[in-house]
Amino acid sequence: MFRKNYPLLTISSEIELPYNYSLGKYGGRLVTELKQNGRIVGIKCPKCDHVYVPPRRVCGRCFIEMDEFVEVSNRGILQSFTVVYFSFLDPETGKKRPVPYGYGRIKLDGADSEFLHFLEESDFKKLKIGVTVEAVYNENRVGSFKDIKYFKKVEDGDPS
Numbered sequence: 001m002f003r004k005n006y007p008l009l010t011i012s013s014e015i016e017l018p019y020n021y022s023l024g025k026y027g028g029r030l031v032t033e034l035k036q037n038g039r040i041v042g043i044k045c046p047k048c049d050h051v052y053v054p055p056r057r058v059c060g061r062c063f064i065e066m067d068e069f070v071e072v073s074n075r076g077i078l079q080s081f082t083v084v085y086f087s088f089l090d091p092e093t094g095k096k097r098p099v100p101y102g103y104g105r106i107k108l109d110g111a112d113s114e115f116l117h118f119l120e121e122s123d124f125k126k127l128k129i130g131v132t133v134e135a136v137y138n139e140n141r142v143g144s145f146k147d148i149k150y151f152k153k154v155e156d157g158d159p160s
Helices: 024-037
Strands: 040-044 068-072 075-084 101-108 115-119 132-137 148-153
Touching: 024 040, 075 115, 101 148
Parallel strands: 115 148
Antiparallel strands: 040 068, 075 101, 075 132, 101 115, 132 148
């Protein structure tokens, strides 16, 4: 039975929730390549040749273990995107992420899966599905997915 007239107790406080997580062998290889060589690697299924970025241990199609790492392009096609207006605490820095920011699903040339990452552009009117985007790397890389600063739109005729 529910009793009425109980006071509502509200507690307000700040807590710190530090955590560590392991990327494992596969994710670790990707961030090592990002940091040391400024390149993106995926993993290729020996049965169906599907290339996954980020790499993972088992092929989602064939259900067999994969171990062949392959380099994929820093360029790809923007498959979908969103512009985020809600700030959150970045778990790597502990600081609020400035808003707005673009976030997209990118099918990198040479990969069969899609890679999710930040976009340089944050004006949804200037973003378009199907445009070519290219990874822009941070100058000081630390071995993190954020070693890719963002993906920028490649202008038509841009040979880089």
